[in-house]
Amino acid sequence: GAERYVTAADWPHPQAKAETFYLHGQFGLPLFGKISGDAPTSNKQTSLLQTPVNGLCSASASQWTAGVLGLILPPCSAQDNVVNLLEAVYTSEPLEEDMAINGPITGQIWASTTALDTNVTVRVSVVGDNGIARPLTHGIQMASMSAFDASKSRFMNGKLIQPWHPFSAESKRSISPLTAFRADVEVFPTSALIK
Template identity: 30%
Template sequence: MQPERLYLNSLGKLTAAKSTFTVGENFILEAPTFGLCSNTVETVTIGVAALLPLPCLQNNNMSNVPAAVFNSETMPSDYYLNGPMQADLWVSSSSKDMGLVVRLADVDPKTGNAKNLSTGILTASLRKVDEKRSRYVNGVMIQPWQTFKYSDMQPLEKNKPVLMQIEILPTAAVIPKGHHLQVSVVASDIWKGVAPITTSLSSSLNGSISIYSNSQYPSSIVLPKVPNQYLSQ
């Protein structure tokens, strides 16, 4: 497995090249109750919710309505992922704290269906990373270790960019040739986790979050790419 970094583009693209523009950002609303109908509920209910005939449990499109969505180009060949993942997002908020949820999905262009592969979640004030405990592959951090200590809390300064290194749970999946890889970023997923009380009190229900994607603040995602030759072994 080798780490492969893809950059978020303000035009909603995932690209191998970092943006050369000095400006570029996407905006999302801050709210604690997004994701009421998302595939995360299947995990919480130990699969029982999968028996319900709700399209939103099998497709990210509805839960992506309040999200910033980024799609790769069509895959020229099967794309094999196996391992942990990390989103390195440069963000700011109009509030003193916020939550972020990052979803990774496989998009079938024929149907438009976005099948969720994995999800990560983090509260901004708890973003402190212990680099010695984090996991690296070829010198690239691919699994951050947040300390989650009260003494390490880092409140946000209004509209000041900070780096959030968000662990996306490990997965093994193949994005078939002709499909797209999709990353979506939203403020919350109520089934995945509820923000701490301190975050809820310091966050604004009508606040806004900026996700930066420019030369100074290049948001990206690190993926665990494995050569296709290992699929048959």
């Protein structure tokens, strides 16, 4: 978004600081809520149907398949509006000043499922004045494999920014239907200036 390159002596950028944004749930359809820096004051929950093929319509699906899936992706990979119809969507108020995102992102999601396992997906998009949601980055985490090793994870000013998941038989968690679990979703790092 800045239309220029920036170099730094280290990564994440030495001047970067971690920020926390909270999801504010909403009942009903469509499943649109708000995201802001204000902690929630109530325990609103969002319910939705699992849509296993939704993750195929993303840039990260192409990354995970070493570009092969990118050759056949439908147009929804360039915008999130169609995919958002099947997901819970949280949108901020319009920005009052430019916002820079640079580095890793973690989506800490508390959820439950009626199944014995599920995937938790986090998308970060920029919504233009025309209402088109353009994807910036994306991450997906299987609930049963969401345990992370804090000693190998990346923290910034005390906040988890990049969980390290062992993805081993020993780290596998049991997911019980209708029991809340925490999934720390590693979202692919990105660098963007949101106007």
